[in-house]
Amino acid sequence: MPKHFNYRKLAFETYDPVCAHCGFGIPAVLEVAHIDCDRSNNDISNLVILCPNCHKMHDLDIISTETILQMRDRPKVVDWKKRMKNAGEKAALTRKRSMAAKKAAETRRRNMAAEGTVGDAFEKLSLAEAKSNSKVG
Ligand SMILES: [Zn+2]
Incomplete structure (x- = not known):
């Protein structure tokens, strides 16, 4: 592989342009990480798109390589049922x-x-409604 191989381009052509771990999606901010930390290993299987936070956390092994690989390769489908269940x-x-x-x-x-009179009633009503509104919430 050439010394200045454009691994960033390769990664963006292969993977979704979002952080594989958290889903952050501003391409200009996203980084391409070498999973084995060997910057000369530009094989696509060794590349993953990460945001700066997740990249740093992977480098520090706060996020495991196993997790990164799993997140990179799983389908990115949003399941709204989990949020909307009730x-x-x-x-x-x-x-x-x-x-x-x-x-x-x-x-x-x-x-x-x-x-009472209608006018009177309206006055009482707005007072009562103001009272009941202040109780709500
Ligand atoms: Zn991230």
């Missing part, structure tokens, strides 16, 4: 709460309208 439940709870709040506001409005 999104439906949360949305249902929010709906339930806002329905209950609406119902309570309507009841207050009705009660106050029955008590």
